[in-house]
Amino acid sequence: MNVPADLRYSSSHEWLRLDGDIGTVGISDHAQEALTDVVFVELPAPGRKVDAADPTAVVESVKAASDIYAPVGGEVIEINPAVEADPALVNTDPYGNGWLFKLRVKNPAEALALLDAAAYTALIS
Amino acid sequence: MTPELKHSPLEAAHQALGARLVPFAGWNMPVQYTSILTEHHAVRSQAGIFDISHMxxxxxxxxxxxxxxxxxxxxxxxxxxxxxxxxxxxxxxxxxxxxxxxxxxxxxxxxxxxxxxxxxxxxxxxxxxHQDADIILRNESELWAGMAIQGPQASAIFAAACPGETLPPRNGYATTAAAAIVCRTGYTGEDGFEFFCPAAAGIAAWDTFIAAGAAPCGLGARDTLRLEMGYPLNGNDLSPTRSPIEAGLGFFVDLTKPDFIGRDTLLLQKSEGAAVKLCAIQYTDKGAPPRAHYPVLAADGTALGELTSGVLSPSINAGIAMAYLPTAFSKLGTPLQIDVRGRLFPATVVKKPFYKAK
Structure with a gap:
């Protein structure tokens, strides 16, 4: 299972890539495999303010719709139009072109409460 | 307490293939081996094999x-x-x-x-x-392994896997020299057959059909394939409070028979018209996948009912669903809206099947 070392992870299987106060969010390789073929994603409206653990997006497989939670609080500043057009990117490139949305993170220290790669690997193994 | 799950005689084969097993109708059954979409397309373009031992x-x-x-x-x-x-x-x-x-x-x-x-x-x-004195009725469900081989290549696979045997005609029934039962039926809309053999012989038969070219397919693809044909699933689209007339299955009801259980209600519905009808519904544009229990609304927002089944069709790449709708809203082309988590997606009543097998 691919768990990049430079990301932070939530116990609900989102990842966060922090660059200054901009956080990019997607779902982990483990999550995409568990969900199976992603056929639809519903992304938040840019400008929406969310708290950590708020349901912020929806990823749908053939069989089920799953809520995706904001790993940290902030304001949605960008969404990924590529995954709306081709939801399978979440399966094929979960840490790259399959990212879901970007947040202007309110309190970057919140990211410290997330799991590092080693702790997340332990969680899923 | 949940009763213990039943196990298919083919379960070891599923585990060896790396299947994802889930509880279904009280059975531990494969929902997928590789991916639901891959398995779905395998059945539409080549052939797949499903474990139906739970039936x-x-x-x-x-x-x-x-x-x-x-x-x-x-x-x-x-x-x-x-x-x-x-x-x-x-x-x-x-x-x-x-x-x-x-x-x-x-x-x-x-x-x-x-x-x-x-x-x-x-x-x-x-x-x-309801048994009469001279009727012999036996439940042999535990004795048989069952598998459905479905897809345009199904008859070629049968010829390779069962040399010297003849596939019965559409809807036909035959037995093989090895006392297996072969039925030319299925639940996918493709040509194919269902094969029943003694439970202990199940894995060998399963492996033979796979060696002959059938791709193992799980219940996930079985559901998307059947829904594309508009075939009902009991428990979703059929229920003890809905009649076959309401379910659009009048073709399979012979009202000229002098008597059968339920006939009086059906005669009444036939003469007076059923109040609701199970309709095939298709999105008119892209949208979030429709699913069972999502609300169905008229074009003016009036609540009409809820979906009994729904999926994003892998073959036609559109949301497809079924729902019991008041007869006035059951005509082909009737505009509807499907409520997905508060967002409304436009849809219309269409003719079954959603997908026509090639």
Whole structure:
């Protein structure tokens, strides 16, 4: 299972890539495999303010719709139009072109409460 | 407490193939091996094999058993020559569906019934409680392994896997030299057959069909394939409070038979018109996948009911669904809206099937 070392992870299987106060969010390789073929994603409206653990997006497989939670609080500043057009990117490139949305993170220290790669690997193994 | 899951005689084969096993109708069954979409397309373009060992098999025999079955089932078994089968329904006294099943005439006074996994006990109890003295009724569900080979390559796979055997015609029934049962039926809309053999011989047969080119497919693809054809799933699209007339299955009801359980209600619905009808519904644009229990609204926002099944069709890449709608809203082309988590997606009533097999 691919768990990049430079990301932070939530116990609900989102990842966060922090660059200054901009956080990019997607779902982990483990999550995409568990969900199976992603056929639809519903992304938040840019400008929406969310708290950590708020349901912020929806990823749908053939069989089920799953809520995706904001790993940290902030304001949605960008969404990924590529995954709306081709939801399978979440399966094929979960840490790259399959990212879901970007947040202007309110309190970057919140990211410290997330799991590092080693702790997340332990969680899923 | 959850009763213990039942295990298919093919379960070891599923585990060896790396299947994802989930509880379904009280059974531990494969939902997918690789991906639902891959398996779906394999059946539409080549051929797939499904474990259907969870389904029930009943044997009915006795000199007067055809007349007895005709009182329990909606279709007419007198139309069946030996070696042929038909889709039929078993109703309660109110005309609601207990189960949908296929009945094959295996001999002049012998019948082979294949029923839904979740309904084996209830069906058997219902039939036994209506049993006449000279009717022999046996539940053989535990004895048989079952597999469905479906897709345009199915008959070639049969020829390779069962040399010297002849595939029966559409809806036909045959037995092989090794005492397996072969039925030219399925639940995908593609050509194909269902193969039943003694449980202990199941894995060898399964492996033989896979070696002949059938891709293992799980219940996930089975559901998307059946819904593209508009085939109902009992428990979703059929229920004890809905009749086959309401479900659009009047073709499988012979109202000219003098008597069968549920007939009075069906006659009334036929003469007065049913209040609701199970409709095929398709999105007119892209949208979030429709799913069972999502609300269905009229174009003006009036609540009409809820979806009984729904999926994003892998073959036509559109949201497809079914729902019981008031008859006034059941005409082809009627504009509707599907409520997905508060967002409304436009849809219309369309003709079944959603997808036409090539």
């Amino acid at each position: 029930g098999q009943f044997l009915v025999s006795g000199p007067a058993c055809a007349a007895w079955l005709n009182r329990l089932l909606t279709n007419n078994v007198d139309k069946l020559a030996p070696g042929h089968g038909q889709y039929t329904l078993m109703l309660n006294e109110q005309g609601g569906v207990i189960d949908d099943l296929i009945v094959y005439r295996s001999g002049e006074t012998d019948f082979f019934l294949v029923v839904n996994a979740s309904m084996i006990e209830e069906d058997f109890f219902w039939m036994a409680s």
